Amino acid sequence: MIDVPIGRTVSGGRTFPLAFRVEFVRQYHAAIERGEKTQLMREHNLTRATVREWLRADGRGEFTAAMVASSERSKNKMNNRDRAEMARLRRENERLRAKVAKSEAAQEILGKGVPRTREAA
Known part of the structure; x- marks a missing residue:
C-alpha cells in the first residue's frame, strides 16, 4: 500500500x-x-x-x-482541502462585498436618517 x-x-x-x-x-x-x-x-x-x-x-x-x-x-x-477552503472564502468575500456595497448605496439614497429633536422624543 x-x-x-x-x-x-x-x-x-x-x-x-x-x-x-x-x-x-x-x-x-x-x-x-x-x-x-x-x-x-x-x-x-x-x-x-x-x-x-x-x-x-x-x-x-x-x-x-x-x-x-x-x-x-x-x-x-497547498492540499486540496486548503484550495477548497480558499475558494469558499473567496466566494463568501465576494458575497459580503456585494452586500456592503448594496447597503452603502441604500444608505446613500435614504440619507443618514432623520435627526431626532426634543419635541419628537
Whole structure:
C-alpha cells in the first residue's frame, strides 16, 4: 500500500503527487507474479493509460529522487482541502462585498436618517 495521500481537483478528479507516482512505478516494476501488476492497478483504481504514461515518464527520467524531494518541500504547497477552503472564502468575500456595497448605496439614497429633536422624543 502506498502511504501518500491522493488529492482531489475542484471538479472532483484525482491528482496524484509525484511521490505517489514514483512509489507506484517502483511497486509496478517490482511486481513479478502473474496478475500482480493488474492487482496493483485495481487496488489504486488506475487505468492502463495512466500507468502507461507514468512508465513513459519514468523512462524519460522525470521521476528522479531530486524531483520528489523538491516537490515534498515546496513552501507554497497547498492540499486540496486548503484550495477548497480558499475558494469558499473567496466566494463568501465576494458575497459580503456585494452586500456592503448594496447597503452603502441604500444608505446613500435614504440619507443618514432623520435627526431626532426634543419635541419628537
